[in-house]
Amino acid sequence: MKSTVEQLSPTRVRINVEVPFEELKSDFDKVYKTLAQQVRLPGFRPGKAPSKLIEARVGRGTVLEQVVNDALPARYSEAVSANDLKVIGQPEIELTKLEDGQEFTFTAEVDVRPEITLPDFATVAVEVDPIEVTDEAVAEQLLSLRQRFGTLKGVERAVQDGDFVSIDLSATVDGEAVPEAATEGLSHEVGSGQLIEGLDEAVIGLEADGSKDFTSKLVAGEHAGKDAVITVTVKSVKERELPEADDEFAQMASEFDTLAELEADLRERVGRVRKVEQAGQIRDKVLEHLLDTVEVPLPEAVVKAEVDAALHDAIHGLDHDEAKLAEMLESQGTTREQFDADAKEAAERSVKTQLLLDAIADAAGTTVGQDELTERILFQAQRYGMAPEQFIQQIQQANQLGAVFADVRRGKALAGVVEAATVTDTTGAAVDTAEMFGTASDDAAEDETAADAEAAEKE
Incomplete structure (x- = not known):
């Protein structure tokens, strides 16, 4: 088999494939075997009729059509691997030539991951808000606790x-x-x-x-x-x-003996929440910096698929009624045109983010261990209030396990950029990102910190 690749755009290629008939012997054998089970010929048990008689019964054209249809997916995958293509989405395949006994040729147009020139991440610099734990924030947490016991x-x-x-x-x-x-x-x-x-x-x-x-x-x-x-x-x-904020309340509502000890613990909890908020701001600003400064060509078909998915989600709960969607948008003070524009903008950002972080992960050789994948699944299950086994079954049925894997890998890739970047707060003080994110090999630690912070906010 021979294959060549034409670059149609930075994000799309055409693969030209030539398949000699001598390479199709196994494909013909499979088709004849299948047809032998389906075609009944006098004097022959099912599956035992000779291929020539089967061909005479169903016609050579039917055999050829089945052989080509069966061979195309495998030959396409072989061409993708041979040319080391990083394809995205489904190909558009066209049979261009079929000469019985000689060869058949086909073309496949498909989106591919673009080449992305990555910057030196040490040049990335962002500024974030400092961590501040005010008396007002502690008082708010104390009030929330008193309300729980009100x-x-x-x-x-x-x-x-x-x-x-x-x-x-x-x-x-x-x-x-x-x-x-x-x-x-x-x-x-x-x-x-x-x-x-x-x-x-x-x-x-x-x-x-x-x-x-x-x-x-x-x-x-x-x-x-x-x-x-x-x-x-x-x-x-x-x-x-509300109960009075005193030592008696501290003993009733917590493991502490005095109100002062309880307030000190609340101050520490608020600090952890603020740290998680700052970590999120760091991630967002570093990612925003990358999206603003790195050129990422966008595959049109992939963006369109995301826009179509957004429209499907929006209209699914409205019985797929366009008129109801228009009414809903009008009630929200917007229009279908604005909805489409917003959906496209969101899709472009989403696709650009995925392609960029995947390129960073590829360049860094980022891997995801089974423990990391399991930890993310457990964290997500807890977040959605589901048993881990139920959550795993659900994402497997939805064929989303690969998406979870990709999210973990992208998170680690971004953590690697954060590790190399310079981060300061608005007071000019340097922020120790290693304390929040660990190293690039420990992105899961952030999830654990986030879970602690969520628990602190609920208490």
Whole structure:
């Protein structure tokens, strides 16, 4: 087999392949064997009919077509390997010549990873916010802890911000009741903004059994995106009483004996959270610097696939109804044209990021060990609140294990750039990135730190 490659663009090639018929003997044998099981000839048991008789029955053209169809994928893969191509996506294959007994030729156009000229990462310099642990931040954490141990008591007064209310809701659109939007005895924390837009403002000032109408857009159901008149009725009002911040509270809410010890621990926790926030800012700024300064040609087909996926995700929950999508976008104050433009911009950034980090990983010879892959899977499972076995089964069924592997490898590649870069905070102090990221071989440590920080924020 002979193959040559034409460079159509920095991200696309055409592979020209010539396959002599003498190389197809095994392919013919497989086709004859398959047809022998399907074709019934008098005097021969299934699978035992001679190839010439089979060919006479089904026709030489049918045999040739099956041989070529079966041979194309393997010969394409062989040509890709022979020419050391880093292909992306599916090829467009065209049979260009078929001479029975001589050869067949075909072409395959496919996107490839572009050549990317990487900078000296030691020249990368970024500036980030310093780590600051203020008294206000510690007080906020202490307040959050006190709220967890607070108690609710009923009050006979008008609703205030921060109260807990029990409410009934109903809605109409164009004067018609919307049954699925009606509910009774719904608990709500005023000021949380977790239910309907405009609800918090409507209930403030109402007393028990008081009602008020307000207008808001429905976010679900057949009337999603439409303005509705919402009627809210307050059934009861409760306020939260907080325990005093003293040594007794510290002993009840923690393992510490004094409030001072508890506050010192909270200060340390806030510091860890700020460190993780700074680490995220470092990663983002280093990546942004690379994306701004490194030229990365983008494969159009790959970008289009990402845009199509974004559109599919957006319209899937709307029964693939373009009209509903238009209504939803209008309710959000945007247009389909803007949606398409934003989707394309996001897709281009995503593809550029992947190609760039893959190139960095290739240049550095970055590898991913089984322990690192397992650690990432366990971390992701915990993040989604799933058992590890269930999460692994889900990503395997979705054929996403390779994507997880690629994400770990890209994370390690970026950590290597961060390690080589110069990072300072806005006060001019140097930031020790090794303390946050470890070395390029230890990207998983950041996940562990992030998990600790998330836990600290919840406490």
